[in-house]
Amino acid sequence: MIVVLKPDATEADIAHIQQQVVHWGLQTHLSRGAQRTILGIIGPEDLLREKPLAAFPGVESVMPILKPYRLASFEFRQAGSVVTFAAPGGAVEIGGKRVTVIAGPCSVETREQILGIARSVKNSGASLLRGGAFKPRTSPYSFQGLGLEGLDLLAETRRETGLPVVTELIDTRDLAHIEKYADMIQIGARNMQNYSLLKEVGKSRKPVLLKRGMSATIKDFLMSAEYILSEGNFNVVLCERGIRTFETMTRNTLDLNAVPVLKRETHLPVIVDPSHGIGLRDFVSPMALAAVAAGADGVMIEVHNAPESALSDGEQSLRLQEFEALMSRLRGVAEAIGRSV
Ligand code: PEP
Ligand code: MN
Secondary structure (H helix, E strand, O other): OEEEEEOOHHHHHHHHEEEEEHOOEEEEEEEOHHHHHHEEEOHHHHHHOOHHHOOOOOOOEEEEEOOOOOOOOOOOOOOOOOOOOOOOOOEEOOOOOOOOOEEEEOOOOHHHHHHHHHHHHHHHOOOOOEEOOOOOOOOOOOOOOOOOHHHHHHHHHHHEEEHOOOOOOHHHHHHHHHHOOOOEEEHHHHHHHOOOHHHHHHHEEEEEEEEOOOOOHHHHHHEEEHHHOOOOOOEEEEEEEEOOOOOOOOEEEOOOHHHHHHHEEOOEEEEEHHHHHOHHHHHHHHHHHHHHOOOOEEEEEEOOOOOHOOOHHHHHHHHHHHHHHHHHHHHHHHHHOOOOO
């Protein structure tokens, strides 16, 4: 930790801080420059947690040296993590050389719908099936998902197609069910800072797909991942899905800046959801290609057999043939950057 002192800090102010720091069990190193005096604090930064250094007279600012998202940071693990899970059709990896494509409807609606979409996206090359059974809708009057019946349909589809399944958890009471049926647990944007939910999935050993909150900074996002890691679950994949900005022409603003920034800050795999990121079908494919070009380890795409009658997010869902066309373009982009799909 580095403490920058104000130009008018007195000798008594400095001595007072030094005494207190020594009392907390750390050492100090004073460095007097022509303009400014800086106090370095030497020793485990943990001992300074919750200590109000910035409140001391004479202190201008306090700068931590370690990242607050310690377990998620590259300082903790130098190589990129690969989240791997066994699936009926073979192991699936996120974070390896291959770009992982997750596809499926926003919500599970009927048996025919989920099975039909799953078969089609699998044929087109998707590695994971998405589908919400518990839907966190903005309006309480909108379709809330099929709940447990939706999980049953996902389990049946998984058996039929061999595709592993990712589905959203919105309530800690449903964790046991979702753990039983799904290969990966999604924590949605609206729950990114639901700390009790994060702690519960942190105790689970299932891979977690953590989506960025719509008003969360990249640092907030990493701190939420830290909650899961700090409970012992390191199988976490981050998903950029667009943030709220002043722009109204699109549903959200897909923050592709987050991809290279996250890739520098954390060892966790990073994927992008352009469907929620832009919210309009015609623009989903270009942003998916851009996400892979920017270095994303995967994309998550909403796909529907009949978007015009979808019970949620039809306007941003690709038709089956559009998804197939996107897959072949994704292969080209992946190849251009030395990866594959
Ligand atoms: C979803 O994936 O269908 C979803 C609700 O996403 P988000 O949490 O990003 O809004
Ligand atoms: Mn959706």
